[in-house]
Amino acid sequence: MTNPSEDKPISIYDTVEILPGLKPQHLQRLLLVSRSLGSTLNLPDILKSVLAAATDLTESEGTSILLIEPNETELRFVASSTQHALADVLVPLDGSLAGWVVTENKPVIIEDVENDERHHKNTSKSAGVTVRNLLIVPLRDRGEVIGVLEAFNKKNDGKYTPYDQAVAQALGSQAAVSIINSRLFSQSDAIAETMHELKTPLMAMTAAAEMLEMDALSDEQRRQVLGTFKRETRRLTRMTQDFLTLSRLESGRYALDLVPVNPIELVQSVVETLEAQAEKAGLTMSLMIESQSLPDIMGDVSRLQQVFINLVSNAIKFNKPGGKVAIKVASKPTGVWISVMDTGRGIDPADMKNLFTRFYRVSHGSEVTEGTGLGLSIVKKLVEAHDGRLEVESQLGKGSAFHCIFPVLTE
Numbered sequence: 001m002t003n004p005s006e007d008k009p010i011s012i013y014d015t016v017e018i019l020p021g022l023k024p025q026h027l028q029r030l031l032l033v034s035r036s037l038g039s040t041l042n043l044p045d046i047l048k049s050v051l052a053a054a055t056d057l058t059e060s061e062g063t064s065i066l067l068i069e070p071n072e073t074e075l076r077f078v079a080s081s082t083q084h085a086l087a088d089v090l091v092p093l094d095g096s097l098a099g100w101v102v103t104e105n106k107p108v109i110i111e112d113v114e115n116d117e118r119h120h121k122n123t124s125k126s127a128g129v130t131v132r133n134l135l136i137v138p139l140r141d142r143g144e145v146i147g148v149l150e151a152f153n154k155k156n157d158g159k160y161t162p163y164d165q166a167v168a169q170a171l172g173s174q175a176a177v178s179i180i181n182s183r184l185f186s187q188s189d190a191i192a193e194t195m196h197e198l199k200t201p202l203m204a205m206t207a208a209a210e211m212l213e214m215d216a217l218s219d220e221q222r223r224q225v226l227g228t229f230k231r232e233t234r235r236l237t238r239m240t241q242d243f244l245t246l247s248r249l250e251s252g253r254y255a256l257d258l259v260p261v262n263p264i265e266l267v268q269s270v271v272e273t274l275e276a277q278a279e280k281a282g283l284t285m286s287l288m289i290e291s292q293s294l295p296d297i298m299g300d301v302s303r304l305q306q307v308f309i310n311l312v313s314n315a316i317k318f319n320k321p322g323g324k325v326a327i328k329v330a331s332k333p334t335g336v337w338i339s340v341m342d343t344g345r346g347i348d349p350a351d352m353k354n355l356f357t358r359f360y361r362v363s364h365g366s367e368v369t370e371g372t373g374l375g376l377s378i379v380k381k382l383v384e385a386h387d388g389r390l391e392v393e394s395q396l397g398k399g400s401a402f403h404c405i406f407p408v409l410t411e
Contacts, residue, residue, distance in 0.1 A: 026057055026167055033171065037178040041185045047079035050149070050175040055081055057171060058135060058164045060151040065139070066091060066098050067147035067179070075099060075147060076255075082129055090255070096120035098136060098148045105145055107137040107169060109160045113152075129153075135160040137168045139176040146176055201232040201239070208232070245378055256300040256385060260409055263294055263336050266301070267327050270308040278316050283323050285312075290330040297336050297406040299386050307382050308340065310375050311402050315342035323399075335388070335408055341401040347394040355392065356380045 033053040037046055047065055054063040062082045066075040075091045075098050093099035097118045101108055113119050113131045135151040149172040154160050208229040211217065217225065271287050278285040308327070315325045323343040330337045347355065356376050383390045383404050394400035 029053060029057060030167070030170060030174075034174050037174055040178075041182045043179065043182045044079075046175070046178045046182055050171065050178075051079055051081045053171055054149055054151055054168060057167050058151040058160070059155045059158070060135075061153035061155060062129065063152070064150045065147060065175070066150070067139075068093075068102065068145070075102065078147075091120050097134065098150065101136045101138050101148050102145050105138055105140065107135070107165050109162075109165060110134040110136075111159060132157075133160060135164055135168060137165065137172045139172050139179065141173065141176040141180055144176075144180075146179060148172075149175060201236040204232040205229055205236070239374070245374075256303060258298050258300055260296040261299040261301055261304060262296055263329050263338060263406075264289055264292070266299075266304055267308060267329055267338060270305060270312055271327065273305075273309060274312050274316065277313070278325055281316050281319065282321055283316060283319055283325055285325045286327075288326055288328040290328075294329060294331050295336060296409040297386070298409045299406070303382050304386070307379050307404065308338065310379050311340040311404075314375070315340055315344065315400075318342070318400075319344035331408070332405075335405045337403055337405050339401055339403045341399065343399040346396040346398050347392070347400055348396055352392070352394070356390075 030053075033049055036049050040046060050065065051063050054060070062080070064080040064082070065078055067078050068074075069076055069090070073093055075093060075096070077089045077091070091098055093102060095118070097108065097110065097113075097116065097120065099120075100118050110116050110119075111133050113134050129152070131152045133152070133154055135154075136148050138145045139147045139149055149168060151160070151164070151168060154164075208225050211225045212222065212229075267287060271285060275285055312325060312327065319325065319342050325343075326339075326341045328337070328339040328341065330339075356379075379402075380390050383406075386406055388404055388406040391403040391405065392400065393403070
């Protein structure tokens with residue numbers, strides 16, 4: 001068996017050349033997935049398509065994709081066919097089979113994983129899966145390795161073969177190209193959006209700086225201009241921080257420190273943080289707890305606090321004088337529900353479809369909402385990063401309710 005040059009990706013046609021005996025159904029599946037990958041730049045769709053094809057083509061119990069972290073010392077599980085059990089698990093490059101494949105830029109077949117000294121045992125523990133045998137191929141495009149594609153536990157107690165390896169390499173090469181294209185598109189699109197949004201505070205700061213050079217300004221005018229300068233500086237700082245957070249979330253490079261979280265303690269900490277702000281705004285804030293024995297959820301405490309501080313802050317900001325803000329925690333068959341409700345302005349149905357779009361700010365008549373326009377996008381991404389979902393109810397002039405639904409932590 002000959003290998004094509006490692007300077008170029010292994011295409012479907014290379015695979016046919018390498019494996020004259022390529023099964024017709026495998027060729028058809030490779031062609032179908034190639035067309036599917038070529039039709040989208042959405043990373044989650046790409047990963048889902050690759051995993052489904054890899055599982056079928058290698059006849060495996062499960063498959064996973066790991067991508068190299070920006071620090072280039074770790075790999076992160078960005079997708080897995082094992083019900084997201086491995087999502088966001090980090091694996092060191094030094095001291096793991098996946099790391100060896102990246103470093104050596106070579107595929108590998110391991111028949112007895114547990115007895116291989118390169119096996120990172122915490123991975124199997126995190127997944128709750130006993131891995132017997134393993135096939136790993138590098139995800140590379142024109143010599144650049146960006147991660148690995150893994151297939152584990154050949155069905156019917158079988159063993160992985162060079163045929164499986166060659167097919168997985170062809171699929172992995174197509175996956176690498178699609179992942180790189182998705183990242184480039186996301187970066188260029190996001191950068192263009194960000195540069196457009198940065199212009200407003202930058203222009204305001206430039207104008208303020210030029211006015212401060214004018215000798216004719218009174219002390220009061222100077223104070224006003226300085227206030228503008230400070231306000232736009234803070235806005236620019238928030239926008240930069242929010243954009244970095246959102247871009248990491250969208251690229252799957254945002255690390256979560258997952259631990260069991262008591263939902264009641266979580267919302268109590270948010271109420272304590274924002275109670276004074278609500279009182280200053282003349283609002284009543286209440287906490288509604290269905291039961292004192294609610295199940296825990298798995299989450300990153302600081303990021304979950306960020307979610308609810310953002311939602312409650314919005315409920316305060318967009319409320320009416322003398323209005324109310326309520327946080328409700330309940331357990332339902334669909335999971336743990338944490339709802340933030342207000343008696344404020346409500347959201348126009350025309351705005352609802354764009355509510356979580358980057359840089360979108362809801363308008364109220366001639367008044368445009370202040371802020372970066374990234375807060376709700378970050379909230380939605382963080383909730384989804386916790387395997388949760390976000391639902392919104394709103395009636396114009398009467399108020400809104402944001403429901404965050406998280407899976408229950410089970411033993």
